[in-house]
Amino acid sequence: MEDQEMQLKVKRVTDKFTESMYVLANEPSVALYRLQEHVRRSLPELVQHKTDMQSWEEQSQGAIYTVEYACSAVKSMANSSVYFKSIDGLLRQAITMKEQISNSQGRSLDDVIPSPSPPVPAPHPPSTSSPLDGGVQG
Secondary structure, rough: OOOHHHHHHHHHHHHHHHHHHHHHHHHHHHHHHHHHHHHHHHHHHHHHHHHHHHHHHHHHHHHHHHHHHHHHHHHHHHHHHHHHHHHHHHHHHHHHHHHHHHHHHHHHHHOOOOOOOOOOOOOOOOOOHHHHHHHOOO
């Protein structure tokens, strides 16, 4: 009896050992299969996310460029106030000089040429056609 029990125990141990060896031998291939399965399922979604992110990055870069350009335009506008003040001063000087020239020319013309008398309108001959009747004489 002891011999049969021993054989049964040995058989159980060898079966467990064989099963353990089988699992250990096949475990890497099962793991790689599961990994491949996971990659195959998740890769298209990851690719879509990547393209979405690239598109958003391009849009963001465009918006950043636009904002930077607008900021530089506003800064240059603020810096241009000096030029506008200078232009304003020069225009005021030009107007003053124009008025001085006009006044001096007006005085010198009054000194040389007497002012003309107001023009007398010339009499118009009576017309027989009127614009209302289409130019037909009647």
